Amino acid sequence: xSRLHRCLMLLTLALFSCQxxxxxxxxxxxxSLGKWYKPQNKRQVWLHTMFAMRRELQALQEYADExxxxxxxxxxxxxxxxxxxxxxxxxxxxxxxxxETATDLEQAVANAxxxxxxxxxxxxxxxxxxxxxxxxxxxxxxxxxxxFNDVMVSxxxxxxxxxxxxxxxxxxxxxxxxxxxxARWDNATTAVEQFESKLDAYGNSCASCHDDKExxxxxxxxxxxxxxxxxxxxxxxxxxKDTGRSLGETAVNxxxxxxxxxxxxxxIRQQLFGAD
Ligand code: HEC
Ligand code: HEC
Ligand code: HEC
Numbered sequence: 001x002s003r004l005h006r007c008l009m010l011l012t013l014a015l016f017s018c019q020x021x022x023x024x025x026x027x028x029x030x031x032s033l034g035k036w037y038k039p040q041n042k043r044q045v046w047l048h049t050m051f052a053m054r055r056e057l058q059a060l061q062e063y064a065d066e067x068x069x070x071x072x073x074x075x076x077x078x079x080x081x082x083x084x085x086x087x088x089x090x091x092x093x094x095x096x097x098x099x100e101t102a103t104d105l106e107q108a109v110a111n112a113x114x115x116x117x118x119x120x121x122x123x124x125x126x127x128x129x130x131x132x133x134x135x136x137x138x139x140x141x142x143x144x145x146x147x148f149n150d151v152m153v154s155x156x157x158x159x160x161x162x163x164x165x166x167x168x169x170x171x172x173x174x175x176x177x178x179x180x181x182x183a184r185w186d187n188a189t190t191a192v193e194q195f196e197s198k199l200d201a202y203g204n205s206c207a208s209c210h211d212d213k214e215x216x217x218x219x220x221x222x223x224x225x226x227x228x229x230x231x232x233x234x235x236x237x238x239x240x241k242d243t244g245r246s247l248g249e250t251a252v253n254x255x256x257x258x259x260x261x262x263x264x265x266x267x268i269r270q271q272l273f274g275a276d
Contacts, residue, residue, distance in 0.1 A: 029135065029142055030092035037143040046089070046139070053082050057125060064117050069109075072117060076109050083124070096134075098127040138272065145269045146262055149276075151208050155201040162205055169198055173251065180235065180243040188235045188243070196228055199254065219258045227253060 036046035056079035063071030087094045108116040151162035172195045179188035203220040234242035
C-alpha cells in the first residue's frame with residue numbers, strides 16, 4: 001500500500017468516525033432536560049422559557065431599532081436572565097451557550113452602544129439556532145409526543161391495551177372485506193357490527209388524554225358514523241363494489257387520519273428513544 005493510499009484511508013476513517021460521533025450526539029438528549037417537562041415537572045418549564053426568550057429577543061431588537069434604550073435595558077435583562085439559566089437547567093448543554101456574548105451584550109447595554117447591541121443580539125440569536133439545529137425536534141419528540149403504552153381500551157367490561165387493540169381493529173376491518181369479497185354477507189354484517197362496537201370502545205379511550213370532545217369527534221364523530229351507516233346499507237344490498245369503496249373511505253377517515261396525527265410521531269419517537 002502506498003503512503004498516499006494509507007493516508008487517504010486514515011482520512012476516510014476519521015471522517016466516518018466524526019460523522020458517527022455527530023449522529024450519536026444528535027440522538028442523545030441529556031436526562032436533566034426531562035426535569036423541565038411533564039410529568040417530572042408540573043409545567044412545561046423548558047418550552048415556556050423558550051417562548052419567553054423569543055419574545056424578549058424580539059422586544060430587545062425592536063427597541064434597539066427604535067433607539068429606545070430603556071426598552072432595550074428592560075428586555076435584555078429579562079433575556080439574559082433566562083439565557084444564563086439554561087446551563088443551570090441542563091448543565092450538559094453548557095457548551096451550546098455563548099456566555100461571553102451575553103456578557104458583552106450586557107456591557108454594550110450599559111454603554112448605550114446601539115450598533116454593538118444590535119450586532120451582539122444577532123450573535124446571541126445564532127447560538128439559539130445552533131442548539132435548535134441539533135436538539136429541538138428531538139426534544140419535542142421525546143417529551144411532547146403522545147405515548148400510548150399505558151392507555152387501555154375497555155370493551156364489554158374487559159380491559160385491553162390500546163397497543164393490542166389495534167390488531168383486533170385491523171382484523172375486524174379485513175374480515176368485512178374478505179366476507180364481502182367471498183359474498184358471505186351474513187359474516188360481513190356480523191363483522192361490521194363488531195367493528196362499530198370496537199370503534200366505540202376505542203373512542204372512549206381518547207378521553208384518557210383528551211379532556212375535550214373535539215379530537216374524538218374529528219376522527220370518530222358524525223362523519224364516521226354516517227360512513228359506517230353507508231357501509232351497512234351496501235352490505236345489506238349485497239353490493240360488493242360499494243362495500244369496498246365504503247370500507248376504503250372509513251379506513252382513510254378513521255385509521256389514516258389518526259395515524260397522521262398520532263401514529264407516525266409515536267413510532268418515530270419509539271424508533272429514536274425506545275418504548276418507554
Ligand atoms: C442549549 C440549547 C438551546 C438554546 C441555547 C436555545 N434553545 Fe430554544 N429550544 C431548545 C429545545 C431543545 C427546544 C425544543 C423544545 C420543545 O419543543 O419541547 C427549543 C425550542 C424553542 C422554541 C419553541 C419553538 C417552537 O416553535 O416550538 C423557541 C421559541 C425557542 N426555543 C427560542 C429560543 C431562543 C430565542 C433562544 C436564544 C436566545 C434559544 N431558544 C436558545 C434548545 C435551546
Ligand atoms: C396518550 C395520550 C393521547 C391519547 C390516548 C389520544 N390522544 Fe390525541 N392528542 C394527544 C396530544 C398530546 C395531542 C396534541 C395536541 C393536544 O394536546 O390536543 C393530540 C392531538 C390530537 C388531534 C389533533 C388536535 C385536535 O384537537 O384535533 C386529534 C385529531 C387527536 N389527537 C385525536 C385523537 C383520538 C381520536 C384519540 C382516541 C382514538 C386520541 N387522540 C387519543 C394525546 C393523546
Ligand atoms: C388514536 C388514533 C388512532 C386511530 C383512530 C387508529 N389508530 Fe392505529 N395506531 C395508532 C397509534 C398511535 C399507533 C402506533 C402505536 C405504537 O406503536 O406506539 C397505531 C398503530 C397501528 C398499527 C400497527 C400495529 C403494530 O404494532 O404493528 C395497526 C395495524 C393499526 N394502527 C391499525 C389501525 C386501524 C385498522 C385503524 C382504523 C380502524 C386504526 N389503527 C385507528 C393510533 C390510531
